Structure formats: C-alpha cells, structure tokens
Amino acid sequence: MNGGRLSAGLLEEAGRLHESLVRLRRTIHRHPEGGFAEFETAALVEKTLAGLGIPSFRVAGTGVVGRLEGTRKEPAVGLRADMDALELDERTGASYASEVPGLMHACGHDAHTAMLLGAAMLLAERKESLEGTVVFLFQPAEETIGGARPMIDAGVLENPRVEAVFGLHVGxxxxxxxxAVSPGTVHAASDMFDITVTGKGCHGAYPHEGVDALVAAGHVLCALQAVVSRGIDPLEPAVVTIGTIRGGSARNVVAESARMQGILRTLSPEVRGLARETIKVVSERTAEAFGARAEVSFQEGYPCLENDPEMAALVRETGSLLLGEENVHDLSKPSMGVEDFAYFSRERPSAFFTLGAGNPAKGIIHPAHSPWFDLDEDALPVGAAMLAAVAANFLQGR
Incomplete structure (x- = not known):
C-alpha cells in the first residue's frame, strides 16, 4: 500500500502545530482527572473538535467521539486516545505540574489526547482528500476499570462501521x-484476585486453642511463588503478584482472618486458565494444611492486546514514509503491563504502537507511573502526524 500521497509534508505541517499541541498537553496536565471523571478534559476535546468543524458526542459518561467525513461516509477508521490520570502526587517541579493533589498525568494520557487532537487538526485540513470517515475515540478510565468496553457497547464502532482502529502510547x-511496532501479542492480560484465609481466633498466650490465619496466609503467600516457577512452562511468560496482605487486630490475639490481594498477568489464554486454577488450588490446600480455610475470588481484567499483522505492517510502512526506515523499530518483547485498547483489538483489526518520547539530554528518563514522569514534547507533532497518516493511508484505495 503506497501512503505517500497523504503522508507527504504531514510531519512538517505537524511541526507547525508544536506550540498548540504543547499548550493543549500542558492544560490537560495541570488539570488531571480520574477515570470517568474527565469532565474538563472532555469539554476541552469537544471545544477543540468544534473549532475544527468536527461534530462530536458523548458516550460512556466522559468519553468523546468525533467523526470527520471525507469524500464518502465509508469505509471508516478509528483513532483512539485515553484521557484519564493516575492517583499520584507529582514531584517533577515543572511549571505545568499538576494542580490537583493526589492526581497526576504520569502515563502520558495528556499527550495522547493532545496528539489525537493534533491528528484531527491535520486531517480536517485534508478533508476533501480523505476517502472515508475518521472516527476519533477519546476514551475515559484506561487506568482503572476500563472505558474501552463501555464505548464499544455504546456503538462507537458502528454507523459507520469502523473497519480498523489504531492507537499509540508514549515510551x-x-x-x-x-x-516501535510488532504484530501479535504486545500487552498482557490481567486478572485481579482476592484470597481470604479464615482460621480461629484466640488469646495469644494459648495459640493451640485457635487456628492462626496469619501463619496460614504467610504459607499461602510463599506457596504462590511456585505457581509460575513450577506450574507454568518456563517459555510462557506469567507474573503472579501479591500486593497487599492484611489481618489481625492486636499483638496478643491470634488472628482469625487475613486477606490478600493480588494480580495475575499472562500472554496466552491457555496459561491464563491454568494459572487461575493453580492459584485457587494452591491457596485452598495450603491453608487447609494449617487447619484454615481459603476462599479465592477472581475479577477478570483486560484481555491480551493483539496487533493485527496487516495493520501493524501499515503502521510500519507509514512510519517509514514519515520518519524514515531507520526510525521504525520492532518491539523487543511483549509488555506484561495491560492496556484496554485490547478491547478494540478484539472487535476490529487493530494496531497499537509505541511512540518514542524519551530524551536523557533533557532529563526525560523516568518511566510511566513515576511521580517524576515527563516526556519530550517534541514527540507531540510526531505522534499527531503518525496518527493522521496511518488513518489516511488505511482509507486510501479501499
């Protein structure tokens, strides 16, 4: 597929939007909002789209969908950006740092939103050349319970039918x-689980009269470390993490109950099912060995994010045209982090790629979810151009 016609000059034009994109990103960064509470961000998105002549509507509470129709209504292609912030106190000291205690854009969603608005600016200028419709998907709540599924359930991929979806994440x-982009599995699936261990409380001086739930829970915690190392094929990635353990009421009382919270991350449905069952069996039987009872419950999280080979190839080709082949890389390995763009990838052929935003010379070295996280804002026009170009190139000739 030759996307040169609609890629030519796009990066240079995006560069002229640099100041506007930085302003948008910093406005969002100063006013972070949690999942399904992105009211100011959604309003800013709507106002910006309206200024471009792009109609929009709300879905899933704070989600915003904009539709730019070119020379025909169909085919349609989707571009997605997440908008929510993290529960974190910012420590960057930047002039545009978060003004909301306990909330921070520490994962780049402010930049994602600004870049998708930049793509809308670029494509609005090329409306008469677009061979279909571009659907802009501004999504809430990626960091929490997930906003992608509610948007899909609300019908954002229909009327017109969106044939493919693209998204990015700063790296x-x-x-x-x-x-960087690769076909196949690029992000893990996750499952949250809770384990409640119940024993029998008693006076700490007479432990033989009770069943110590903390002792049983401690052994469960240790036994779970073997779920991956001894229960899963060493060539199959999986991570079991116990993040919290709470129990007991006083130093001289044998604890009657203890609760653990954990998360499972896997890259294949087979391993996911095996690991879930093993966690349950190991927990129950280990607790039983100490005279206690363990109850295990799971809450299904995001599925694996799968990049369609053809869509990933289109991103790679577009990147080569726009940035040069030397600036397009393979993802070295899948991430065990989760990403609810996965729901879009389950519904339509999709591709999710990493956009370089690091710069040690500027001190941009801290990873996502760090209170010192920041990004090189020179990446903003690059991301805007990539999103615009890949959408235009998908529509071309279909």
Missing part, C-alpha cells in the same frame, strides 16, 4: 522521533 525508553 520513555525509546528516543523521540522513533516508533
């Missing part, structure tokens, strides 16, 4: 001006 480990 500090990749220098600004580069992208």
């Amino acid at each position: 500090i480990g990749l220098p600004c001006g580069k992208i």
Whole structure:
C-alpha cells in the first residue's frame, strides 16, 4: 500500500502545530482527572473538535467521539486516545505540574489526547482528500476499570462501521522521533484476585486453642511463588503478584482472618486458565494444611492486546514514509503491563504502537507511573502526524 500521497509534508505541517499541541498537553496536565471523571478534559476535546468543524458526542459518561467525513461516509477508521490520570502526587517541579493533589498525568494520557487532537487538526485540513470517515475515540478510565468496553457497547464502532482502529502510547525508553511496532501479542492480560484465609481466633498466650490465619496466609503467600516457577512452562511468560496482605487486630490475639490481594498477568489464554486454577488450588490446600480455610475470588481484567499483522505492517510502512526506515523499530518483547485498547483489538483489526518520547539530554528518563514522569514534547507533532497518516493511508484505495 503506497501512503505517500497523504503522508507527504504531514510531519512538517505537524511541526507547525508544536506550540498548540504543547499548550493543549500542558492544560490537560495541570488539570488531571480520574477515570470517568474527565469532565474538563472532555469539554476541552469537544471545544477543540468544534473549532475544527468536527461534530462530536458523548458516550460512556466522559468519553468523546468525533467523526470527520471525507469524500464518502465509508469505509471508516478509528483513532483512539485515553484521557484519564493516575492517583499520584507529582514531584517533577515543572511549571505545568499538576494542580490537583493526589492526581497526576504520569502515563502520558495528556499527550495522547493532545496528539489525537493534533491528528484531527491535520486531517480536517485534508478533508476533501480523505476517502472515508475518521472516527476519533477519546476514551475515559484506561487506568482503572476500563472505558474501552463501555464505548464499544455504546456503538462507537458502528454507523459507520469502523473497519480498523489504531492507537499509540508514549515510551520513555525509546528516543523521540522513533516508533516501535510488532504484530501479535504486545500487552498482557490481567486478572485481579482476592484470597481470604479464615482460621480461629484466640488469646495469644494459648495459640493451640485457635487456628492462626496469619501463619496460614504467610504459607499461602510463599506457596504462590511456585505457581509460575513450577506450574507454568518456563517459555510462557506469567507474573503472579501479591500486593497487599492484611489481618489481625492486636499483638496478643491470634488472628482469625487475613486477606490478600493480588494480580495475575499472562500472554496466552491457555496459561491464563491454568494459572487461575493453580492459584485457587494452591491457596485452598495450603491453608487447609494449617487447619484454615481459603476462599479465592477472581475479577477478570483486560484481555491480551493483539496487533493485527496487516495493520501493524501499515503502521510500519507509514512510519517509514514519515520518519524514515531507520526510525521504525520492532518491539523487543511483549509488555506484561495491560492496556484496554485490547478491547478494540478484539472487535476490529487493530494496531497499537509505541511512540518514542524519551530524551536523557533533557532529563526525560523516568518511566510511566513515576511521580517524576515527563516526556519530550517534541514527540507531540510526531505522534499527531503518525496518527493522521496511518488513518489516511488505511482509507486510501479501499
């Protein structure tokens, strides 16, 4: 597929939007909002789209969908950006740092939103050349319970039917001006689980009269470390993490109950099912060995994010045209982090790529979810141009 016609000059034009994109990003950064509470951000998105003549509407509470129709209504292609912030106190000291205690854009969603608005600016200028419709998907709540599924359930991929969806995420480990993309599984699936261990409370002086739930829980915690190391094929990635353990009421009382919270991350449905069952069996039987009872419950999280080979190839080709082949890389390995763009990838052929935003010379070295996280804002026009170009190139000739 030759996307040169609608890629030509796009990066240079995006560069002229640099100041506007930085302003948008910093406005969003100063006013972070949590999942399904992105009211100011959604309003800013709507106002910006309206200024471009792009109609929009709300879905899933704070989600915003804009539709730019070119020379025909169909085919349609989707571009997605997440908008929510993290529960974190910012420590960067930047002039545009968060003004909301306990909330921070520490994962780049402010930049994602600004870049998708930049793509809308670029494509609005090329409306008469677009061979279909571009659907802009501004999504809430990626960091919490997930906003992608509610948007899909609300019908954002229909009328017109969206045939493919593209998205990106900034990467500090990749220098600004580069992208990375690969076909296949690129992000893990996750499952949250809770384990409640119940024993029998008693006076701490007479432990033989009770069943110590903390002792049983401690052994469960240790036994779970073998779920991956001894229960899963060493060539199959999986991570079991116990993040919290709470129990007991006083130093001289044998605890009657203890609760653990954990998360499972896997890259295949087979391993996911096996690991879930093993966690349950190990927990129950280990607690039983100490005279206690363990109850295990799971809450299904995001699925694996799968990049369609053809869509990933289109991102790679577009990146080569726009940035040069030397600036397009393979993802070295899948991430065990989760990403609810996965729901879009389950519904339509999709591709999710990493946009380089790191720059050690500027001190841009801290990873996502760090209170010191920041990004090289020179990446903003690059991301805007990539999103615009890949959408235009998808529509071309279909």
